[in-house]
Amino acid sequence: MWQGERDVTKPENTSPAVEAAGPIFDYEMMIQEDKVHQRLYTEPGIFREELTRIFGAVWVYLAHESQVPEKDNFVTSRMGLRPLIIVRDSQGDIRALYNRCTHRGSTICRQSSGSAKSFQCPYHGWSYFNSGKLSGVPWPEGYACDFSDAKYNLAQVPRVASFRGFIFGTLNLDAPSLGDYLGPVREPINDWLDRHPGGKVKFSSANRLKYMGNWKLAYDNSADGYHVLFSHRSLLAMENRHHEDERKGMSFYKGSPDGAPMYVKYYPNGHHFKDKRPNIENRPGALWEIEGTFPGMEHYEALFRERYGVKADRALDLASSEPVNINVFPNLHILGNHVQVTQPISYNETDTTWYGTAVVDDDGELSGAVDDINTIRMRTQEAFPNFGEVDDLANFEQIQAGLAAEEDEWVYMHRGLGIKDRITEEDGVFTAPATDEVFMREYMKVYKNLMTSTPNIAITREV
Amino acid sequence: MQTVDGSIHTPHYIDDEYYQKLVSDFSGWRRADREVTDPVFRDSCRRFLDLEARFLDEIRLEDWLKLYAPNCVYWVPSSAEGGDPRKEVSISFDDRRRLEDRIFRLSTGAAWSQRPTSRTVRLISNIEVYATDQLEIVMVRSNFQTTEFRAGETRLWSGRYSHRLRDVGNEFEILVKQVNLINYDQNLRNPSIIL
Ligand code: FES
Ligand SMILES: [Fe+2]
Numbered sequence A: 001m002w003q004g005e006r007d008v009t010k011p012e013n014t015s016p017a018v019e020a021a022g023p024i025f026d027y028e029m030m031i032q033e034d035k036v037h038q039r040l041y042t043e044p045g046i047f048r049e050e051l052t053r054i055f056g057a058v059w060v061y062l063a064h065e066s067q068v069p070e071k072d073n074f075v076t077s078r079m080g081l082r083p084l085i086i087v088r089d090s091q092g093d094i095r096a097l098y099n100r101c102t103h104r105g106s107t108i109c110r111q112s113s114g115s116a117k118s119f120q121c122p123y124h125g126w127s128y129f130n131s132g133k134l135s136g137v138p139w140p141e142g143y144a145c146d147f148s149d150a151k152y153n154l155a156q157v158p159r160v161a162s163f164r165g166f167i168f169g170t171l172n173l174d175a176p177s178l179g180d181y182l183g184p185v186r187e188p189i190n191d192w193l194d195r196h197p198g199g200k201v202k203f204s205s206a207n208r209l210k211y212m213g214n215w216k217l218a219y220d221n222s223a224d225g226y227h228v229l230f231s232h233r234s235l236l237a238m239e240n241r242h243h244e245d246e247r248k249g250m251s252f253y254k255g256s257p258d259g260a261p262m263y264v265k266y267y268p269n270g271h272h273f274k275d276k277r278p279n280i281e282n283r284p285g286a287l288w289e290i291e292g293t294f295p296g297m298e299h300y301e302a303l304f305r306e307r308y309g310v311k312a313d314r315a316l317d318l319a320s321s322e323p324v325n326i327n328v329f330p331n332l333h334i335l336g337n338h339v340q341v342t343q344p345i346s347y348n349e350t351d352t353t354w355y356g357t358a359v360v361d362d363d364g365e366l367s368g369a370v371d372d373i374n375t376i377r378m379r380t381q382e383a384f385p386n387f388g389e390v391d392d393l394a395n396f397e398q399i400q401a402g403l404a405a406e407e408d409e410w411v412y413m414h415r416g417l418g419i420k421d422r423i424t425e426e427d428g429v430f431t432a433p434a435t436d437e438v439f440m441r442e443y444m445k446v447y448k449n450l451m452t453s454t455p456n457i458a459i460t461r462e463v
Numbered sequence B: 001m002q003t004v005d006g007s008i009h010t011p012h013y014i015d016d017e018y019y020q021k022l023v024s025d026f027s028g029w030r031r032a033d034r035e036v037t038d039p040v041f042r043d044s045c046r047r048f049l050d051l052e053a054r055f056l057d058e059i060r061l062e063d064w065l066k067l068y069a070p071n072c073v074y075w076v077p078s079s080a081e082g083g084d085p086r087k088e089v090s091i092s093f094d095d096r097r098r099l100e101d102r103i104f105r106l107s108t109g110a111a112w113s114q115r116p117t118s119r120t121v122r123l124i125s126n127i128e129v130y131a132t133d134q135l136e137i138v139m140v141r142s143n144f145q146t147t148e149f150r151a152g153e154t155r156l157w158s159g160r161y162s163h164r165l166r167d168v169g170n171e172f173e174i175l176v177k178q179v180n181l182i183n184y185d186q187n188l189r190n191p192s193i194i195l
Helices: A017-021 A044-053 A178-194 A215-221 A233-239 A286-290 A297-319 A370-402 A438-451 B016-025 B039-057 B061-066 B096-107
Strands: A035-037 A060-064 A073-079 A082-088 A094-098 A113-115 A118-120 A127-129 A134-136 A159-163 A166-170 A201-211 A263-266 A272-275 A324-328 A332-335 A338-346 A349-359 A410-412 A424-426 A429-433 B068-076 B092-095 B119-131 B137-150 B153-168 B171-181
Touching (some): A044 A338, A044 A438, A094 A159, A094 A166, A166 A178, A178 A272, A178 A324, A178 A332, A215 A338, A215 A349, A215 A370, A233 A370, A233 B096, A297 A370, A370 B016, A370 B092, A370 B096, A429 A438, B039 B119, B039 B137, B039 B153, B068 B096
Antiparallel strands (some): A035 A410, A073 A082, A073 A113, A118 A127, A127 A134, A263 A272, A263 A429, A324 A332, A338 A349, B119 B137
């Protein structure tokens, strides 16, 4: 599996406009111990700065290797708003090319995925190899310049690396290595992958959603155990209407969720993790038992029990939703069996794409059950986007609407703050009961630090 | 809106055979030699689709569900024509029980994506009817445009419907409704109404 970070060849440092202007917002005032200012969500100028100081400064998730499995495969993506083509080039190297013609700036690739050895700009026909190198321009005799000059090759993200199939990139030459950036959040990602044969998944199609609200509303929510019983009340009622014991789905939030074995963890660099696995017995079949009803459930369960005997429970668990939320700052969420990607569009518009994942069984570990597992898994993955996420997104939009009350300045994130022995900390990792907001407070400190620093941003080009 | 009572435990008909048949029923069915051009029959199909649209617009969801066969599917694919739902997550793929669940959820009063409830007006046009191998079953293709007003904003949903209908005497029942949104591959804002 491709993992390495390529050597940076001749980075060109850049000086975006906001860097020249210097900070104009008082982040020290706006991000306090127990609260943040509404302007972080409502101010277009702050969003403009985030594109440089967050999305230009840290490792941003770009794509998954299963979307570019073969040489010459590509998928388009974005880093903040920068349009990118993530390509496995003809040599097999993964690159993040700027989807921006070096002539007059048009995007060169307008297809969301495919296979191409080269890209031709539709506007005046400049062509580029999938390494980013210019391959030719129409009627070159009309130019006095030397087109072998690297400045005519496509810009690229100078640092691209992948962790177990997840491809990240950063423009910041001073950022730590991807491994150091991720740090201990790699543990739950490893666990999540290792429950699958071969320790991997492949992407399938996606449930694609959008909300008219700031992207941080999704990040604030992603490990929030406080909202579940309220925002998802209709989903919980629906999932349990067929079952007298009422244990389906996220029912373990009922009663006193802070007393339940689940917990929330905050990791350095803004990542966090809600682990609901301790609520469930650690034995084959336990996950399947709390899966909500879905089309085909009874048929496939009977089929699995008949066909796979003692292995049936493991197979059914693989089709069931894994009770974790792993959040990698700023735009990657691994939850249930989904890989959810947050794409900011503007200060008040965000796309949230829920990629379904499928099991791959290269070594035949599952005795031929893999196709049936994936059939079930497609259906189980449709439930939350249809019946859960839509309600959260409606609530995010209503936060955005509420925050228009500009004199009422503060958004509180102080649940758990100041309560003795509630939160433990070790090496920058905080652990707290499920509904605690410690993860928001801590990631906002990282955010404040980033928004008041100047990243060492560069692009590179083939030579 | 009331909750749907009765028939919660419907037969569990979604199995491999069902999927296989679904995929084959929804490929290559629009054949010129099978088009039903009889205006009276085509008008009865049109009136049936209009009735379905009216029940949805009036949020009479229990009446709406009565138009569906006990072993029905409501399918909004995430790919252009709907590939194989065993290999793709769909925007929605509901069997009868999941449709009942969907209606139940909307009736709880806590489905925040539908509080306030959307007001909709559906226009259906360009109806084409095709015969199938089974005498009593037809496929009906139509274009739709649904205007949705909710929380102060008006939005538009557009696409094509493919209804697989069984002729049961002087009425129809819906075996499958496939909804092909023109923006099936885009990020959708609040897709919580039944299309
Ligand atoms: S803008 Fe691309 S060739 Fe002119
Ligand atoms: Fe939620």
